[in-house]
Amino acid sequence: MTVQLDIAGIGAGPFNLSVAALLAPIQTMRSRFFDKREHFDWHPGMMLDDAKLQTSFLKDLVTAADPTSAYSFLAYLVAHRRFYRFINAEFSHVQRREFADYLKWVAGKLPNLQLNHEVREVQFGENGFTLRFDQGEARARHLVVATGTTPRIPEWARPHDHPQCLHTHRYLARVPGVDGQRVVVVGGGQSGAEVVLDLMSGKRGKPASITWLSRRQTLEALDETPFSNEFFTPYYVDAFHRLPMARKPAIVDRQKLTSDGISPDTLKQLYQALYTNGFLTGDSQCLQILPHRDVKAMEAASGGGWTLTAHNGFDGQYDKVDADVVVLATGYLTKVPDCLAPLQDRLDLDPEGRFLLQRDFSVDWAGPSQHRIYVQNGGRYSHGIADPQLSLAAWRGATIVNSILGEERYATADAPLPIAWATPDQAEACLEEAA
Known part of the structure; x- marks a missing residue:
């Protein structure tokens, strides 16, 4: 028909x-x-x-x-x-x-x-x-x-199609039990922050360690102030659309944090959880935050899991991070x-x-x-x-x-x-x- x-x-x-x-x-x-x-x-x-x-x-x-x-x-x-x-x-x-x-x-x-x-x-x-x-x-x-x-899977992760290497769009459907596991989260936006908080909550078990890698220089807050929100108005869209195409990508990149930052409430919740776990409950979650890291490679480790190699944009060195579970909070295409x-x-x-x-x-x-x-x-x-x-x-x-x-x-x-x-x-x- x-x-x-x-x-x-x-x-x-x-x-x-x-x-x-x-x-x-x-x-x-x-x-x-x-x-x-x-x-x-x-x-x-x-x-x-x-x-x-x-x-x-x-x-x-x-x-x-x-x-x-x-x-x-x-x-x-x-x-x-x-x-x-x-x-x-x-x-x-x-x-x-x-x-x-x-x-x-x-x-x-x-x-x-x-x-x-x-x-x-x-x-x-x-x-x-x-x-x-x-x-x-x-x-x-x-x-x-x-x-x-479409979920953006970095090139270094594509050879490792495995239930314990997953993108956030399937996080709740596929996340394995992480009790005693070394978990690495890649991506410093809102999704990465939400996954880290979820892992710290103990709902998936108690990880041996959580390592959070981000290319950003720190955990950066969403810019939701009134004047920045003018970018989300019809008047601004009209002005932007009239620009020559060659000028547009650089402008969009400079505005990244107006749409791709971590909400201030989430950052506060995360910081408070770290304080509580570190000083009040004595139940440290072993969270390590590694900013300025750009993952370059991911290789299978001989004893199981993977080793990730990340370039440190702060001091120019390279870090090796071992993982049993890798969560990709790497955005979409x-x-x-x-x-x-x-x-x-x-x-x-x-x-x-x-x-x-x-x-x-x-x-x-x-x-x-x-x-x-x-x-x-x-x-x-x-x-x-x-x-x-x-x-x-x-x-x-x-x-x-x-x-x-x-x-x-x-x-x-x-x-x-x-x-x-x-x-x-x-x-x-x-x-x-x-x-």
């Missing part, structure tokens, strides 16, 4: 859930969002008990675009009869498991979501895009692609989904294989303009540091929906601070250079 659609979504993570929720009330648009999972779940591998969201609950799937939506976080609280309890609890940050439950609730309510449908291949023909699944196919005028990211392989030669990608996105998040591609491909979480170097974050999910979803409709169904503008990102008399020159 072939389904005829105006918009087909590939993937149903938070970003495409946002677009689906904003499209759901529009009766004139036939949309359906496909995902290979049988049941919706958001980052189950890192749903640790005490993990918290690093952004405001108001930056949910829809509120910034439609505060009256039935799919808002506030609507979720009311539906679950806990609005007042939530307000009175005065959480500084929402627990991640509650936000995950909100996302699951939205997924269960959406009429245009189809789970257990993996898009195997996308072809383009006279009638638009054809999506093929094991169960059949669908045709659509436009695509909205949000298949998520964005790549062109396999199902788009038939179209890849028609997609305009940069030399690094990244999507080149227009202001409305559509891809430059060698195809008719009346058929567009929108990409979510693929514009870190086109739209800026906010692109992979939840902060602008609703705004980006509204931008895509407005583009598809050819009208401003949802408001996407916001009042800017008196910050002039670009030099006024150079704005036109920047536009010309970008073109």
Whole structure:
């Protein structure tokens, strides 16, 4: 059976859930969002008990675009009869498991979501895009692609595919018992900190040692101050998008800690745990923190486990660290989904294989303009540091929906601070250079 659609979504993570929720009330648009999972779940591998969201609950799937939506976080609280309890609890940050439950609730309510449908291949023909699944196919005028990211496995770790060498995206599903084990955590961001705290808690047993390696010069806090948060506003994204591509990567790299630092609460919790274990309980966890270390090699040890070699950027020396268990908190990569392989030669990608996105998040591609491909979480170097974050999910979803409709169904503008990102008399020159 072939389904005829105006918009087909590939993937149903938070970003495409946002677009689906904003499209759901529009009766004139036939949309359906496909995902290979049988049941919706958001980052189950890192749903640790005490993990918290690093952004405001108001930056949910829809509120910034439609505060009256039935799919808002506030609507979720009311539906679950806990609005007042939530307000009175005065959480500084929402627990991640509650936000995950909100996302699951939205997924269960959406009429245009189809789970257990993996898009195997996308072809383009006279009638638009054809999506093929094991169960059949669908045709659509436009695509909205949000298949998520791929765990980044460093080259030195790739030969060691082993249950005791795991990436954080599978931490809760695969972490072995660590009682008496030498555990090494690689990566100095939020995920690395959460794993270290979990290992120190004793829930997985008592490790013989925990060694935490990071390329950063120390454990660096997330920069969530008001002016830094201006990077996560529509006004800044507009200014950033107009820049020539050659200027963008360096700017994004300088802003790393606005999206990839450790939350101050987590750092405080970690420091307090070290103090308590070291001075009050006498139960030292043998945690050693090794900053400025860039792992260069990982070799199997003769007695079992591995030996990691890391360059010390502080003194220029090399460290050897022995491990029975290695946890990779090494982040994620964005790549062109396999199902788009038939179209890849028609997609305009940069030399690094990244999507080149227009202001409305559509891809430059060698195809008719009346058929567009929108990409979510693929514009870190086109739209800026906010692109992979939840902060602008609703705004980006509204931008895509407005583009598809050819009208401003949802408001996407916001009042800017008196910050002039670009030099006024150079704005036109920047536009010309970008073109």
